[in-house]
Amino acid sequence: xxxxxxxxxxxxxxxxxxxxxxxxxxxxxxxxxxxxxxxxxxxxxxxxxxxxxxxxxxxxxxxxxxxxxxxxxxxxxxxxxxxxxxxxxxxxxxxxxxxxxxxxxxxxxxxxxxxxxxxx
Amino acid sequence: xxxxxxxxxxxxxxxxxxxxxxxxxxxxxxxxxxxxxxxxxxxxxxxxxxxxxxxxxxxxxxxxxxxxxxxxxxxxxxxxxxxxxxxxxxxxxxxxxxxxxxxxxxxxxxxxxxxxxxxxxxxxxxxxxxxxxxxx
Numbered sequence: 689x690x691x692x693x694x695x696x697x698x699x700x701x702x703x704x705x706x707x708x709x710x711x712x713x714x715x716x717x718x719x720x721x722x723x724x725x726x727x728x729x730x731x732x733x734x735x736x737x738x739x740x741x742x743x744x745x746x747x748x749x750x751x752x753x754x755x756x757x758x759x760x761x762x763x764x765x766x767x768x769x770x771x772x773x774x775x776x777x778x779x780x781x782x783x784x785x786x787x788x789x790x791x792x793x794x795x796x797x798x799x800x801x802x803x804x805x806x807x808x
Numbered sequence: 809x810x811x812x813x814x815x816x817x818x819x820x821x822x823x824x825x826x827x828x829x830x831x832x833x834x835x836x837x838x839x840x841x842x843x844x845x846x847x848x849x850x851x852x853x854x855x856x857x858x859x860x861x862x863x864x865x866x867x868x869x870x871x872x873x874x875x876x877x878x879x880x881x882x883x884x885x886x887x888x889x890x891x892x893x894x895x896x897x898x899x900x901x902x903x904x905x906x907x908x909x910x911x912x913x914x915x916x917x918x919x920x921x922x923x924x925x926x927x928x929x930x931x932x933x934x935x936x937x938x939x940x941x942x943x944x
Contacts, residue, residue, distance in 0.1 A: 719904045730933055733940045
């Protein structure tokens with residue numbers, strides 16, 4: 689039986705978690721997205737034609753870049769804070785820096801994919 | 809803000825501590841392998857004059873695109889490095905997915921089956937990936 693939390697996502701985001709909670713939930717979504725990508729990638733390498741086509745789809749690429757890059761960048765922040773606990777005092781600053789880095793990297797990645805989809 | 813940190817020695821060596829360390833170390837290994845991969849790609853680009861983006865594309869999709877460089881970089885060391893990356897990613901991913909599933913499955917039976925499924929999946933996916941890396 690599943691848990692009955694009775695707390696909607698919007699309520700959770702509006703509660704004390706806010707920014708950190710948003711990164712937590714996006715990290716999970718990103719991890720799940722990468723798990724799916726890994727499966728599609730392996731099947732594609734094995735020569736499954738439909739997975740090959742899916743990998744080449746620009747919408748698919750954008751979805752996985754947006755969520756996958758967030759997972760990687762957020763994971764780097766978590767790892768740094770875990771390995772250097774004294775920095776935890778500045779975790780909100782770390783999250784702000786993470787967002788700036790993420791927007792720049794993901795923005796560039798999405799730009800490249802869309803530009804290629806439009807024919808360069 | 810007061811920070812509370814507990815040295816590893818005082819944390820004990822429970823399953824949670826082990827998996828926390830395992831997840832952190834596998835992700836550090838992945839970051840390290842990504843950096844080595846990028847540096848290797850840049851070095852190859854410098855040596856051959858081929859576009860770095862094309863090298864990455866040929867490396868990620870060995871059976872999808874004609875690779876004019878042939879097997880220049882796919883030596884044993886590179887293959888072992890890619891296998892190490894896949895195994896690190898699998899180990900890291902298994903724990904991550906299990907953590908998510910454990911949040912939604914509370915019964916003992918559902919948890920046990922989700923664990924069995926995800927670990928079996930990781931083993932099969934790793935074997936398939938290693939087969940592809942070693943044979944393509």
